[in-house]
Amino acid sequence: MxxxxxxxxxxxxxxxxxxxxxxxxxxxxxxxxxxxxxxxxxxxxxxxxxxxxxxxxxxxxxxxxxxxxxxxxxxxxxxxxxxxxxxxxxxxxxxxxxxxxxxxxxxxxxxxxxxxxxxxxxxxxxxxxxxxxxxxxxxxxxxxxxxxxxxxxxxxxxxxxxxxxxxxxxxxxxxxxxxxxxxxxxxxxxxxxxxxxxxxxxxxxxxxxxxxxxxxxxxxxxxxxxxxxxxxxxxxxxxxxxxxxxxxxxxxxxxxxxxxGGKDAAIVLEDADLELTASNIVAGGYSYSGQRCTAVKRILVVDKVADKLIEKIKENMAKLTVGNPLEKDADVVPLISTKAADFVYGLIEEAKEKGADLVVGGKREGNLIYPTLIDNVTTDMRLAWEEPFGPVIPIIRVKDKDEAIEIANKSEYGLQGAVFTQNINDAFYIADKLEVGTVQINNKTERGPDNFPFLGVKSSGMxxxxxxxxxxxxxxxxxxxxxxxxx
CATH class of the missing domain: 3.40.605.10 (Aldehyde Dehydrogenase; Chain A, domain 1)
Structure with missing residues (x-):
C-alpha cells in the first residue's frame, strides 16, 4: 500500500x-x-x-x-x-x-x-x-x-x-x-x-x-x-x-x-497511598524514556514520607526493562538523538555537581540513558525547572502542600500536575491553586481519553x-x- x-x-x-x-x-x-x-x-x-x-x-x-x-x-x-x-x-x-x-x-x-x-x-x-x-x-x-x-x-x-x-x-x-x-x-x-x-x-x-x-x-x-x-x-x-x-x-x-512543553509535577502528601503513588510515578515518568510532554518530570514530596516513597519507587524501577526495542519490549529505550541524550545527561551531571544525590541510574550508553532518580534536588539546579524529555526524575522535598504549590507554580510551564493524597479536601485545595491545564488526582499525568479537554497554560500551550x-x-x-x- x-x-x-x-x-x-x-x-x-x-x-x-x-x-x-x-x-x-x-x-x-x-x-x-x-x-x-x-x-x-x-x-x-x-x-x-x-x-x-x-x-x-x-x-x-x-x-x-x-x-x-x-x-x-x-x-x-x-x-x-x-x-x-x-x-x-x-x-x-x-x-x-x-x-x-x-x-x-x-x-x-x-x-x-x-x-x-x-x-x-x-x-x-x-x-x-x-x-x-x-x-x-x-x-x-x-x-x-x-x-x-x-x-x-x-x-x-x-x-x-x-x-x-x-x-x-x-x-x-x-x-x-x-x-x-x-x-x-x-x-x-x-x-x-x-x-x-x-x-x-x-x-x-x-x-x-x-x-x-x-x-x-x-x-x-x-x-x-x-x-x-x-x-x-x-x-x-x-x-x-x-x-x-x-x-x-x-x-x-x-x-x-x-x-x-511541560514540567509536570507529582505532589505527594504524607497521607498518600505510597504503593499507588510509586507505581504511577514510575509509569508516568519512564515509559518511552520520558519523551512525552505529559510525563511526570518532578516529584514534590512532603519530607516526612520522602524516604518511604523513594524505597517504593526504587522497587518499581527495578521492574523496568531497558534496551533496544528490536531485541525486547523495553520501557526505557534510546533517546531520539545524540543531542537529546547530551542534554539529559548534562542536567543529571549538573545536579550531582551541585549536591543532589543519585539514587538510581545516571548511566549512559550512546543515546540510551538508564532510568534515573535523583534526590535532594534544590531550586538552584536546572533539573528542577528545565524539561529533560528523558528518563530522569528529580525529587524536591517540601515541608507542606503550600510549599509544593509554590514551587510547582514558579515553573514557566503549566501543562499538568498530579496530586497524591487520601484527603479529598487537600486534593481539591491543591487542584484549585495549581496553574496548569489539567490536574490528575491519584494518577500519573497523562493525555486522554481523547474526548477530554487537553490544554496547557503559560509556556505549555495555547x-x-x-x-x-x-x-x-x-x-x-x-x-x-x-x-x-x-x-
Whole structure:
C-alpha cells in the first residue's frame, strides 16, 4: 500500500494535489534510525516554491471540500480508521525503527488513533448551530432572529512532533477535515516517514485530491515560510516551547492551537497511598524514556514520607526493562538523538555537581540513558525547572502542600500536575491553586481519553484540544440575521 510513496532508491515523495511527487530540486534529508543508525529512507527537502504549490492547491481544493456532505466526510474518516488498522503491523514496525518506541506502544498508538478518528467523525455529527431570538436581549425588538452555524476556517497547517507521529498528526487532520478545512501536514523530520504513510491512508480512504497535502524539509529553509504564508488560515502545532513561541511571534492574525512543553509535577502528601503513588510515578515518568510532554518530570514530596516513597519507587524501577526495542519490549529505550541524550545527561551531571544525590541510574550508553532518580534536588539546579524529555526524575522535598504549590507554580510551564493524597479536601485545595491545564488526582499525568479537554497554560500551550474542542477550534460561528416584518 505504501510502495508508490517512494522510489526504488527509498526516496520518499510528498502528496501534492492527489499525486506523490518527488523533490523538484533533487535534495533530500536522510532519516536514520535512532536504534542502529540504519538509513530508513530520505524525504524531500522542499523549496519555498514547492511549499507554495502545496498551500495554493489546498486553498483551491477547500472550496469544494467544504460543500461535501457531512455523511460523506464521516464515511471517509471511518474508512481511514479501517485502513489504519489493516496496516498496523507495517506502521508499528516503521514507527519503532523511526522513533525508537517499543513495538507494543507503537501498536497501541495506531489502534488509539483509529478510535480517535472514528470518534471525531461521530462528534462532528453532533456539532450544531442555534437560533437566537432578538427579544431575549433587554430592550431589543422581537422582529430579529439570528441563525448561527459553524463554518470552516480554510487551510489548516498541521505540524506534528516526533514522539507520536501517527496519533498527533491524525488528531489535527481528522477534526480539520470534518469541519470542512483542507490540510497541509508538516511532520517532524524524525517521524516524517510515519506521517507520509498516514497521509497515504487518508488518500486511500477517499480524501479528494488537494484536500490533504504534505510538506517536508528543513526548518531553516521552509519553517518560517510555511507558518507565515498568507494562504494558511489556522496553525495547529505540537512541539517545543521555543519553536511555539517563535511561531506565535512571527505570525499575525492567524489563530493558533499549540501543545508545547511541560514540567509536570507529582505532589505527594504524607497521607498518600505510597504503593499507588510509586507505581504511577514510575509509569508516568519512564515509559518511552520520558519523551512525552505529559510525563511526570518532578516529584514534590512532603519530607516526612520522602524516604518511604523513594524505597517504593526504587522497587518499581527495578521492574523496568531497558534496551533496544528490536531485541525486547523495553520501557526505557534510546533517546531520539545524540543531542537529546547530551542534554539529559548534562542536567543529571549538573545536579550531582551541585549536591543532589543519585539514587538510581545516571548511566549512559550512546543515546540510551538508564532510568534515573535523583534526590535532594534544590531550586538552584536546572533539573528542577528545565524539561529533560528523558528518563530522569528529580525529587524536591517540601515541608507542606503550600510549599509544593509554590514551587510547582514558579515553573514557566503549566501543562499538568498530579496530586497524591487520601484527603479529598487537600486534593481539591491543591487542584484549585495549581496553574496548569489539567490536574490528575491519584494518577500519573497523562493525555486522554481523547474526548477530554487537553490544554496547557503559560509556556505549555495555547487553546484547547480534545476531539470536540478541536472541532470547535478549527471552525467558527457565522451568524445570519433574519429581519421579520411584523405589523
Amino acid at each position: 505504501f510502495e508508490h510513496i517512494k522510489d526504488e532508491n527509498n526516496n520518499f515523495k510528498n502528496l501534492i494535489n492527489g499525486e506523490w511527487i518527488s523533490s523538484a530540486s533533487g535534495k533530500f534529508i536522510d532519516i536514520n534510525s535512532p536504534l542502529d543508525n540504519s538509513l530508513l529512507g530520505r524525504v524531500p527537502a522542499m523549496t519555498q516554491e514547492e511549499v507554495n504549490i502545496a498551500i495554493e492547491t489546498a486553498k483551491e481544493a477547500q472550496k469544494k471540500w467544504r460543500n461535501i456532505t457531512l455523511n460523506e466526510k464521516v464515511e471517509i474518516l471511518y474508512k481511514s480508521a479501517d485502513i489504519l488498522l489493516e496496516n498496523i503491523d507495517e506502521l508499528s514496525e516503521l514507527m519503532m525503527m523511526e522513533i525508537a518506541k517499543d513495538r507494543k506502544s507503537c501498536r497501541s498508538e495506531v489502534s488509539r488513533t483509529a478510535d480517535l478518528i472514528r470518534f471525531t467523525a461521530d462528534s462532528a455529527k453532533n456539532l450544531s448551530g442555534e437560533s437566537i431570538p432578538g427579544d431575549s436581549f433587554p430592550g431589543a425588538k422581537n422582529n430579529k432572529v439570528s441563525i448561527v452555524r459553524r463554518e470552516p476556517l480554510g487551510v489548516v497547517l498541521a505540524i506534528s512532533p516526533f514522539n507520536y507521529p501517527i496519533n498527533l498528526s491524525a488528531s489535527k487532520i481528522a477534526p480539520a477535515l470534518m469541519v470542512g478545512n483542507s490540510v497541509v501536514l508538516k511532520p517532524a523530520t524524525q517521524g516524517s516517514l510515519s506521517g507520509l504513510c498516514l497521509a497515504r491512508i487518508f488518500e486511500e480512504a477517499g480524501v479528494p485530491k488537494g484536500v490533504l497535502n504534505t510538506v517536508t524539509g528543513r526548518g531553516s529553509e521552509i519553517g518560517d515560510y510555511v507558518t507565515t504564508h498568507k494562504g494558511i488560515n489556522f496553525i495547529n502545532f505540537t512541539g517545543s516551547t521555543g519553536i511555539g513561541a517563535r511561531i506565535s511571534k512571527i505570525t499575525s492574525m492567524v489563530p493558533l492551537l499549540m501543545e508545547l 487553546g484547547t484540544q480534545g476531539i470536540k474542542y478541536s472541532l470547535e477550534s478549527m471552525s467558527r460561528p457565522k451568524a445570519t440575521i433574519i429581519n421579520l416584518s411584523i405589523k
